[in-house]
Amino acid sequence: MATVSSQTSSIDSTNVPWSDFVRFVRQLSHDLRNHLNAVELQSAYLEEVATDDEVKSEIRRLRQMMSELSAVLQKLSANVAQPKPNVISYGAAEFIEDIRRKLANIFPKEEPAVEWDVQLQDANLQIDPQLVQEALLELFGNAFRHQLSGQSLKASVRVDRDSLLFTLREPKEHFDLSTERWGSEPLRRVAQGHYALGLNRVRAIVESHGGQFNAQYDPTSGVLATTIALPVSGA
Amino acid sequence: MTEHRRILIIDDERPILLTLEALLGRYGYQVETAATAAAGLKLLKTKVPALVLLDLQLPDAEGLQMLDQIKSEFPDTPVVILTAHDSLNNAIESIKRGAYHFISKPYAPEELLSLVEKALEKQSLLRETAELRQKTEQLEKRLEIAETRSMPIFTSKVMQQIEELITAMAPSEANVLITGESGVGKEVIANTIHQRSRRASKPMVKLNCAAFPQTMIEGELFGYVKGAFTGAAHDFPGMIGEASGSTLFLDEISDMPADLQTRFLRVLQEREYRQLGSTRTLKADFRLIAATNRPIAQALAENRLRSDLYYRLNTFQIEVPPLRERKQDIPPLVASFVKQFAQQLGKPEPAIAPDAFQKLLDYSWPGNVRELQNAVEYAVVLARQNLIGVKELPTEVQLPSALQRTEHTMALRSGVQSLDDMEKSTILQALAQCHGNKKKAAELLGIQRPTLYNKLKRYAIEL
Numbered sequence: 001m002a003t004v005s006s007q008t009s010s011i012d013s014t015n016v017p018w019s020d021f022v023r024f025v026r027q028l029s030h031d032l033r034n035h036l037n038a039v040e041l042q043s044a045y046l047e048e049v050a051t052d053d054e055v056k057s058e059i060r061r062l063r064q065m066m067s068e069l070s071a072v073l074q075k076l077s078a079n080v081a082q083p084k085p086n087v088i089s090y091g092a093a094e095f096i097e098d099i100r101r102k103l104a105n106i107f108p109k110e111e112p113a114v115e116w117d118v119q120l121q122d123a124n125l126q127i128d129p130q131l132v133q134e135a136l137l138e139l140f141g142n143a144f145r146h147q148l149s150g151q152s153l154k155a156s157v158r159v160d161r162d163s164l165l166f167t168l169r170e171p172k173e174h175f176d177l178s179t180e181r182w183g184s185e186p187l188r189r190v191a192q193g194h195y196a197l198g199l200n201r202v203r204a205i206v207e208s209h210g211g212q213f214n215a216q217y218d219p220t221s222g223v224l225a226t227t228i229a230l231p232v233s234g235a
Numbered sequence: 236m237t238e239h240r241r242i243l244i245i246d247d248e249r250p251i252l253l254t255l256e257a258l259l260g261r262y263g264y265q266v267e268t269a270a271t272a273a274a275g276l277k278l279l280k281t282k283v284p285a286l287v288l289l290d291l292q293l294p295d296a297e298g299l300q301m302l303d304q305i306k307s308e309f310p311d312t313p314v315v316i317l318t319a320h321d322s323l324n325n326a327i328e329s330i331k332r333g334a335y336h337f338i339s340k341p342y343a344p345e346e347l348l349s350l351v352e353k354a355l356e357k358q359s360l361l362r363e364t365a366e367l368r369q370k371t372e373q374l375e376k377r378l379e380i381a382e383t384r385s386m387p388i389f390t391s392k393v394m395q396q397i398e399e400l401i402t403a404m405a406p407s408e409a410n411v412l413i414t415g416e417s418g419v420g421k422e423v424i425a426n427t428i429h430q431r432s433r434r435a436s437k438p439m440v441k442l443n444c445a446a447f448p449q450t451m452i453e454g455e456l457f458g459y460v461k462g463a464f465t466g467a468a469h470d471f472p473g474m475i476g477e478a479s480g481s482t483l484f485l486d487e488i489s490d491m492p493a494d495l496q497t498r499f500l501r502v503l504q505e506r507e508y509r510q511l512g513s514t515r516t517l518k519a520d521f522r523l524i525a526a527t528n529r530p531i532a533q534a535l536a537e538n539r540l541r542s543d544l545y546y547r548l549n550t551f552q553i554e555v556p557p558l559r560e561r562k563q564d565i566p567p568l569v570a571s572f573v574k575q576f577a578q579q580l581g582k583p584e585p586a587i588a589p590d591a592f593q594k595l596l597d598y599s600w601p602g603n604v605r606e607l608q609n610a611v612e613y614a615v616v617l618a619r620q621n622l623i624g625v626k627e628l629p630t631e632v633q634l635p636s637a638l639q640r641t642e643h644t645m646a647l648r649s650g651v652q653s654l655d656d657m658e659k660s661t662i663l664q665a666l667a668q669c670h671g672n673k674k675k676a677a678e679l680l681g682i683q684r685p686t687l688y689n690k691l692k693r694y695a696i697e698l
Contacts, residue, residue: 040324063324067324088253094249095250129249129250129254130251130254133250134341
């Protein structure tokens with residue numbers, strides 16, 4: 001199993017090892033969720049005792065907000081954690097079929113714009129299908145979020161020798177980021193509602209399966225190609 | 236693979252189903268999967284698993300509704316809710332509706348495994364508790380039967396008076412003599428006295444003086460030390476010693492040898508005794524309840540019961556009347572015995588047909604309550620379609636009352652009788668022997684059938 005290079009790097013200013021930072025984030029997230037749970041339980045109680053329908057409805061909205069906050073924290077914890085794949089043998093075609101169904105379910109508007117090119121034989125993957133699915137969903141989610149050109153995304157899947165190659169091509173008129181250490185530099189480009197942990201999580205998941213993750217921008221064609229290579233056990 | 240490790244996963248996402256199946260399979264669980272609520276319910280109905288992992292979002296049903304259905308049809312099966320949404324609202328709602336726990340995706344395998352293990356452990360404990368509860372209920376029923384058996388059942392006034400007397404004197408240390416025909420319930424009365432006494436914490440010790448050869452009663456009663464006589468291979472404390480701090484019930488005391496009665500009388504007076512073969516004097520600390528089925532006057536007249544022992548025993552005397560003299564007690568006794576035997580046989584309590592019940596009321600019950608108990612047991616065993624009819628009663632009970640022989644009537648026949656009485660008695664005896672068949676009775680008596688009819692008319696024998 002490959003090691004995520006970013007996990008051995010240091011946080012610049014304080015020189016805190018990444019592993020300590022992960023522990024800190026997970027503990028903080030855990031503590032905050034505990035408090036949120038307490039607040040949530042209290043508001044559940046208030047909802048029970050409230051007699052006014054409007055008040056009840058408002059409390060329900062409040063509870064929904066707290067649930068979402070709790071979900072963000074949980075996702076944060078999951079994103080920084082080292083993935084522990086529960087590997088099983090899984091048909092590559094079935095895996096792609098699952099991901100397409102999932103995309104249609106989660107992104108019903110965006111998914112039809114994806115052009116698929118699937119060339120798979122009877123290849124089998126040794127993967128944790130939930131984790132790898134999570135990684136691919138993250139890539140698609142990012143692409144849908146940043147897809148401003150109105151052009152289609154192209155997803156190709158094929159088996160090349162002993163690897164399954166999944167490539168997602170996003171048309172981008174401009175792209176000024178380096179793709180050299182793609183997904184290895186978490187927390188570099190934090191924005192509102194965006195913690196730059198997603199790609200790091202994708203890389204960690206892929207590498208925990210013995211795969212490779214990289215990206216390359218071609219200024220000529222104006223396409224950012226992100227590729228995941230996963231070992232296959234039979235083709 | 237035991238049934239107790241069977242897990243059903245209901246989730247529409249194939250990666251989750253397969254991953255969980257593989258993960259749980261690796262830890263020795265037998266996993267079945269269903270991608271829809273309908274398929275899940277079908278599997279549940281085929282073979283109930285020990286645990287269900289249920290996704291809250293299914294293509295053909297709302298997870299919470301599915302949970303309701305599972306808890307309604309399979310209330311003992313724990314359900315762990317799986318959901319992609321970390322909504323405490325859902326968690327609370329699931330728990331309210333009976334889910335064992337709630338786990339949100341993505342879950343750590345360790346977390347899920349731990350939860351599954353805990354759920355199955357709880358399930359196992361619940362199953363064990365249910366089994367123990369069932370056993371306890373069975374034992375309680377048996378205890379209730381035993382207690383019912385040992386408590387007098389009556390509605391008659393005479394038995395109510397006896398009950399009042401027992402209530403009044405049971406807490407005292409006074410000796411009690413219980414008399415009454417065989418089977419009237421003398422031991423039941425003795426048990427009741429003991430249970431209401433201050434000595435009730437220890438079991439009553441019973442010795443039936445008629446059940447032992449006369450030579451052995453002494454050793455049984457007083458006990459002996461090793462080597463006291465041939466065959467005394469070890470020390471034996473005797474019933475007096477066993478009854479220390481409790482009650483000694485001597486049944487059929489008039490069958491106790493006369494010399495032993497003298498020795499026992501001394502124990503009652505001095506409250507001390509010695510075991511056979513021992514020189515050590517021991518304290519006798521028992522309350523005495525004695526019983527006899529012989530009429531006291533007769534036992535005293537025949538010297539079967541020493542008068543000085545009788546006076547010592549007779550602090551309180553309870554004369555239990557025969558059942559034929561308190562027929563009001565028959566219905567509650569019958570009801571109690573029917574319940575008791577139906578439970579013992581694992582049958583529903585049969586009803587008693589009115590004509591059969593009348594037979595039970597009409598019969599003279601020479602064997603008293605014990606005979607009634609045996610008759611009801613016989614009837615409950617034979618009862619068909621949950622009904623006791625006349626045919627299910629013992630033959631003796633089925634006979635017309637005129638043909639029934641009782642110890643009571645036999646007793647009246649002792650002494651010189653008139654020729655008419657003897658003839659009537661012989662006719663009745665023949666009819667009883669032939670179960671009321673007049674043709675056979677006439678043959679047995681060596682007379683013509685019309686002659687028998689004439690005699691029946693003459694002696695006002697109605698069948």
